[in-house]
Amino acid sequence: MEKILDKKRLGDWVDALADYEVLAPAWEEDAWGYQPVNGPIRLDHPNTKQSPKRLAFPQREVFFTFEQIKGEAPRLTQTLPEAPRHAVFGVRPCDGRGVPRMDQVFNDYVEDVYYNTRRKNVAYVGLACNKPPNANCFCLSVGGSPVSTDGLDVQMTDLGDRYFVKAVTETGKALMTAAAGVFAEPSAADKKQLKDMHAAAVAYPQRAVNDPDGAPAKLKANFKSPLWDELARACIGCGICTFLCPTCHCFDINDEVQSKAPLKGQRVRTWDNCQFPDFTMHSSGHNPREGTGARLRQRVSHKFQYFHENFGMHQCTGCGRCITECPVGIDIIHVVNKVAANAA
């Protein structure tokens, strides 16, 4: 399904999605973030600071509650999410490509019902990048593209005073059908303009990982390279790089106690981070990833080697967040290129 949407009617489309909570990028305090839409909606943002990954994988979620009266068996109550249906607008192609990567992790071997319950309630309405919105975008070199539809339900392309809107999935079709009246049929000129804009978007220069196909073998060969320590020397272990990454999925599970007698509490999952020393520290005190070099190697090798070895694709989608937001300027493109160029 392909349609034309007059920019002035974007609000009408959003209003028609009464079954959904609609989110779109908005400027909040000091950054772009996804906010519930109430009022005019504009899609002229660079990328958001956080990706939309938390809609399916929130920072903190309760698995179940427990309650125990002394001498009795504990009572467990599952708290499966009653996730509202979300339609999230303005999703950039790199973040769209993050979605199937997260799906892969949370459904490998066994399914994660918390993730899947939320995930199936999110519709991703993408916005193609007419030109890379960020100086550190490198989607093209990791198999993506500024006009990729991978992971999206709908792709919108800004044609100036109107959007070209394309349904990618059945969910996307339903979103468009819900507001059939606001769309117009695309003319031959609209289609030509779309084609030209997409061609220009793909031709726009970007930063690049030099040899993405060779990266897994090169990283593997350099596992013991002293380069890792050298490249990670400035790292302060803040974890910003992974918290902001659309494909980082590591988590912790802990019990939170509200009352001791009778025992009342909940088991919660929270995001965790491979850049923290105690992430892998054994109870003996032994740590298989001692030092920032080993932890940078883990982050970069997961993105550019291990995930590829397991699933045949790079986990990194080239959004550039970890580069832009790192307080000490550690740059994953530079790291991969530097290590891959090293004759191990």
Add this chain to the structure above:
Amino acid sequence: MPHNIYLPNLARVIYTKDEVPGERAIRTFHLEPMNGGWFDHQCGQCAMLSVFGRGEALISIASSPLVKGYKQFSIMRVGRVSSAFHDLAMGDVVGIRGPYGNSFPIDDWRGKNLYFIGGGCGLAPIWPLITTAVAQRADFKNITVFYGGRTSRDIMYRAELEKLRGSVDVHLSIDKAEEGWDGYCGFVPAAVMDKDPNPNNAIAITCGPPIMIKFVIQNLNKLGFKDEHIYTTIENKMKCGLGKCGRCNVGKDYVCVKGPVYSWAELKYLPEEY
């Protein structure tokens, strides 16, 4: 509703025994599943145990798969969850989910000589193998157990080990000589060399502190044991047991799913991240 992988079953503590005293005490538990929450397991697999309000820890199932009705665990007091287990009383109810991980290929080992080499808390993960082999004694040739603790008070499963004598060669060792100790004095790798085990038609299974494992394997190689006939386990920190929380990997493999059991032939090619 699909199965919720994070929701534990309930199990009752029906037996406890203090194995080893001291700061890092080891205590053994038998857990009886409640509400029909029984699952079968293989030798070497683990279960995620929890004390509600304190959290979860992955623990090796120390009983043989042949034992039905309860599962045995031996837990060392080292942190938050393990200490909570030490504070439990008979009849208390805990959480259990599993089984997790791969297992020892015991069926491939029938007709062979078996050498078990354990140190410290490392007897628990191989105990199901030892007790299964003993229960099916006629299927195996010689069975030898080397096991060492720092002092004589650190020897776990002491009574059970003594009972094996007769059908199994049991060699106990302690690090330093003590009054009244008639076993070997010295580290486990040396205790193994002292008996000069024969690698012919033999499998060696070792589990214990990483440093012990390292020297045991070096010595086994010196004795002529082939890499593919040496087995061990890795214990990386784990939270989910399901290949999702992302912390237990060695290279591309999540140890909670692909491990914890590895032959040295496999392990030696994996990156040293354990």
